[in-house]
Amino acid sequence: MIALDNPGRVSGYVSFHNSTDVSAWQSIRLPIYCLNGRPGPTTLVMGGLHGDEYEGPVAIDSLANTLDTDKLVGRLILLPVVNVMAVMAGTRLTPDDGLNMNRAFPGNPHGSITQRIADWITQALVPVSDHVVDLHSGGRSLNFAPSILLHEVPGRAMNVAKLAAVAFGAPFTVLIHEDHADVMIDAVVEKLGKVMIASELGGSGTITHKTVRLATDGLSRMVAALGHLSTQENLVKSRLVRLPSSDTYLVSDDTMIFAPALSLGGSVRKGDTVGHGHFLDRIDCRPKTYTAPHDGWVICLAGQGLARRGDVIAIVAEGVQ
Numbered sequence: 001m002i003a004l005d006n007p008g009r010v011s012g013y014v015s016f017h018n019s020t021d022v023s024a025w026q027s028i029r030l031p032i033y034c035l036n037g038r039p040g041p042t043t044l045v046m047g048g049l050h051g052d053e054y055e056g057p058v059a060i061d062s063l064a065n066t067l068d069t070d071k072l073v074g075r076l077i078l079l080p081v082v083n084v085m086a087v088m089a090g091t092r093l094t095p096d097d098g099l100n101m102n103r104a105f106p107g108n109p110h111g112s113i114t115q116r117i118a119d120w121i122t123q124a125l126v127p128v129s130d131h132v133v134d135l136h137s138g139g140r141s142l143n144f145a146p147s148i149l150l151h152e153v154p155g156r157a158m159n160v161a162k163l164a165a166v167a168f169g170a171p172f173t174v175l176i177h178e179d180h181a182d183v184m185i186d187a188v189v190e191k192l193g194k195v196m197i198a199s200e201l202g203g204s205g206t207i208t209h210k211t212v213r214l215a216t217d218g219l220s221r222m223v224a225a226l227g228h229l230s231t232q233e234n235l236v237k238s239r240l241v242r243l244p245s246s247d248t249y250l251v252s253d254d255t256m257i258f259a260p261a262l263s264l265g266g267s268v269r270k271g272d273t274v275g276h277g278h279f280l281d282r283i284d285c286r287p288k289t290y291t292a293p294h295d296g297w298v299i300c301l302a303g304q305g306l307a308r309r310g311d312v313i314a315i316v317a318e319g320v321q
């Protein structure tokens with residue numbers, strides 16, 4: 001572990017014991033940066049909880065290596081790749097134990113590698129932080145129009161989160177209620193009344209010039225809005241939407257190739273064609289048309305051409321007045 005109170009920039013590794021078929025006494029070394037400026041709040045910024053989501057880790061790595069700590073107010077604790085095993089293996093889940101880092105909170109100090117890293121974040125980092133930013137993208141199977149995600153929680157934390165979310169400047173700021181929130185980092189942070197902000201910044205297991213530029217510039221704007229840097233004028237607009245309940249997501253009925261009929265981020269009216277499912281291995285099945293369940297914006301489409309039965313193939317977010 002590194003000292004979190006040293007002035008200026010400190011970097012190092014946090015080591016976790018691991019034991020696998022190929023390495024009996026392995027040390028998993030998790031990169032960590034701590035940037036200290038003048039007295040002020042602490043923000044924990046994390047990326048790479050899932051190993052096939054790249055915008056967050058790259059934006060955090062850029063921030064860690066370029067931010068001038070003479071201009072910094074407060075402290076930034078930066079973890080570019082929380083699930084370093086999955087990131088380096090190119091997988092969503094931890095290869096060693098098959099667990100999902102973003103369903104492993106609050107963690108377990110006596111558990112597997114994923115559970116122990118989650119426990120360390122819960123016990124050592126969240127309590128010393130005022131704000132927690134957890135940057136995700138869609139991974140292989142989903143592709144999101146770049147969005148900042150907020151849970152609707154009462155009180156001051158939500159107001160701070162909303163200002164910082166809009167400052168990021170993603171095309172969409174999304175209010176969301178998640179079915180599995182209890183086992184995510186979000187629950188740990190919100191139970192302590194702290195500010196929680198998450199994102200979906202792209203997907204399909206790729207990283208593009210456009211999304212990485214937005215992630216890098218947006219993270220700087222968000223950090224400024226959280227009180228760490230003098231705020232710059234933000235000319236980027238973000239549309240506020242709400243994610244409907246998950247039973248309105250469009251889901252693949254069978255293994256098929258999903259061909260979108262519109263662009264990611266576009267607006268739709270109820271009943272508009274979102275795309276067609278093609279059952280290419282069967283001559284007895286005509287293509288199936290999937291339509292928008294309500295008015296809104298298509299903020300997520302299937303991340304790959306091949307969709308399996310039960311995969312989400314489209315999500316239409318509703319406008320917020």
Ligand SMILES: [Zn+2]
Pocket residue numbers: 049050053102136137138139
């Ligand atoms: Zn993720």
